[in-house]
Amino acid sequence: MHFFGAIAVTLMGIGFFFAIVGVFGLPAAIVALVLFIALAAVIFRRPQAEGIPR
Amino acid sequence: MTVDPGLIARVQFAFTVSFHIIFPTISIGLAMFLAIMEGLWLKTRDELYLKIYRFWLGIFAMGFGVGVVTGIVLSFEFGLGFARFGQIAGPAIGPMIALEVLTSFFLEAGFLGIMLFGLHRVGPKLHFLATCMVALGTLLSASWILSANSWMQTPDGIAMQNGHLVVTDWLRVIVNPSWLYRLPHMLVAAYITGSFLVAGVGAWYLLQGKHESFARRTVSIGTAFATVLIAGQVFLGDIVYGTMLQHQPAKMQAAEGFWEKQSQSPAPYYWFIVPDQQNQRNRFALGIPYLGSIWLTHSLDGRVEGLKNTPRDRQPTMGWVFYGFRVMYGIAILMFGLCTASLWLRWQGRLFTTRWFLRALVIMTPSGVIATLGGWYVAETGRQPWVIYGLLRTADAVSPVPAGALLSTLIAFVCVYTLFMAAFLMFAWYMIRRGPDLSPAQTEASGSVKNALRPQVMDGAASREPAASVPL
Numbered sequence: 001m002h003f004f005g006a007i008a009v010t011l012m013g014i015g016f017f018f019a020i021v022g023v024f025g026l027p028a029a030i031v032a033l034v035l036f037i038a039l040a041a042v043i044f045r046r047p048q049a050e051g052i053p054r
Numbered sequence: 055m056t057v058d059p060g061l062i063a064r065v066q067f068a069f070t071v072s073f074h075i076i077f078p079t080i081s082i083g084l085a086m087f088l089a090i091m092e093g094l095w096l097k098t099r100d101e102l103y104l105k106i107y108r109f110w111l112g113i114f115a116m117g118f119g120v121g122v123v124t125g126i127v128l129s130f131e132f133g134l135g136f137a138r139f140g141q142i143a144g145p146a147i148g149p150m151i152a153l154e155v156l157t158s159f160f161l162e163a164g165f166l167g168i169m170l171f172g173l174h175r176v177g178p179k180l181h182f183l184a185t186c187m188v189a190l191g192t193l194l195s196a197s198w199i200l201s202a203n204s205w206m207q208t209p210d211g212i213a214m215q216n217g218h219l220v221v222t223d224w225l226r227v228i229v230n231p232s233w234l235y236r237l238p239h240m241l242v243a244a245y246i247t248g249s250f251l252v253a254g255v256g257a258w259y260l261l262q263g264k265h266e267s268f269a270r271r272t273v274s275i276g277t278a279f280a281t282v283l284i285a286g287q288v289f290l291g292d293i294v295y296g297t298m299l300q301h302q303p304a305k306m307q308a309a310e311g312f313w314e315k316q317s318q319s320p321a322p323y324y325w326f327i328v329p330d331q332q333n334q335r336n337r338f339a340l341g342i343p344y345l346g347s348i349w350l351t352h353s354l355d356g357r358v359e360g361l362k363n364t365p366r367d368r369q370p371t372m373g374w375v376f377y378g379f380r381v382m383y384g385i386a387i388l389m390f391g392l393c394t395a396s397l398w399l400r401w402q403g404r405l406f407t408t409r410w411f412l413r414a415l416v417i418m419t420p421s422g423v424i425a426t427l428g429g430w431y432v433a434e435t436g437r438q439p440w441v442i443y444g445l446l447r448t449a450d451a452v453s454p455v456p457a458g459a460l461l462s463t464l465i466a467f468v469c470v471y472t473l474f475m476a477a478f479l480m481f482a483w484y485m486i487r488r489g490p491d492l493s494p495a496q497t498e499a500s501g502s503v504k505n506a507l508r509p510q511v512m513d514g515a516a517s518r519e520p521a522a523s524v525p526l
Contacts, residue, residue, distance in 0.1 A: 005398070005402075006398070009394060009395070009397075009398040010394075012394070013390070013391060013394035016285075016394070017288065017387070017390055018348075020285055020288045020289050020292075021288050021289075021291075021292050021349065022289075022292040022352065023348055023349065023352050024352070025352070029289055029292070030289075033285055033286065033289050036285045037282050037285060037286075039397070040278070040281050040282060040285075040397055043397050043400050043401050044274075044278050044400065046400050046401060046403060047403060048270070048274070048400065048403050048404070048405045048406055048407075049403050049404060049406065049407050050266070050270065050406060050407075051406075051407050052263065052407070
């Protein structure tokens, strides 16, 4: 499950990077940037485990 | 053996300015971070924010001090190594440097003392104001310096009359064509540097199993800031790229590592080249197919312009520009990847417990500084052979000073700056190892470094009343 999740996140990350860097044009870059930040802001609120790093 | 004074003057300035830029980058980033931490403490009264503030204040103060001292040297070097530049560009550059002193240095000098020593002596709100003013001062300082440097990259608002430069429009000198894009690019670079610094130290504490609540908060805040900022920086970087391609095509041609007027189609994106400037070709090149066309022309088969589009006597040296750009861009990609990973781990609730991620954060602690240095190497070496683009060549800007004088001062700078760097790293390491629990409630004016490091001074400072109990 972690493996497929990691692959999906990597592909999403590459997609966001290409879009933000302007490969699909300026309007798409702005939309991707806003979407990335909004998504990040939602994820920032998730509670985190506080155990020992492993 | 005859040594070219121009070469030594350039090496000397490159060395001193490369050393200098490390510290303003750190202090701009940390000043904003400190203002946010103190603001959060005032809003929430959560003591952890104050602890984070107190811990990073000491490292900020050291970086700020070294940055000011090494910055002053640069002004003198205009006279020592580049007097002709000062003579010609003085009417435009001089007032901007003076305005930097008037606006930012006066602001910083006025409030820095309160920020460092005033936590127990003034109310928390006035202290917060002092922190914000210092952060604003660092921002203004960057604005003026970027304005002066951007004017050298894209000069505007001037005319040459009888061999003398005359300012015809001050607004166009200050708000020159590249300043509006380069300033946010540099500021965001400094804030990213601060974010990775903070997150890296927090990650190191978590891996050591020390100061865990402090470490978790700093890793969380550092990676959150870094995630938002790196996305913004990737966006800004592309806009700066387009602007510089318009104003300084030779710089961007050199940055991509292509020589021919039109590259092959589809163009690869080179990550490693061995350029042969003499024969205008690469001896070796290693890249990713198609990626050059996709990134640089936004199509699958676009061609990229090479350096032969620029006459030889106007070409920068490709190696410096190419590798400066690759260092900056390569680190930006790593940062973006790590920040995306942080989002994935946060989603799973494993941000503080994933060892490989924390180790990666520790390795990336100085990444912002290295990327910023790479970016400045692109800016400065890519502008060559001009010191003021299209107006004054670097070779014509050098002082009529013997090579020996320049060499001896270069050696002196190397020795003194090595001491500065060693001292900074030693004290920063000492503070990090000591940890946030023993950070003094405020920076102590102890009179001597030796006295400041005595255990009883530290213990005494740490055991005093926390600032939260001080009434307004």
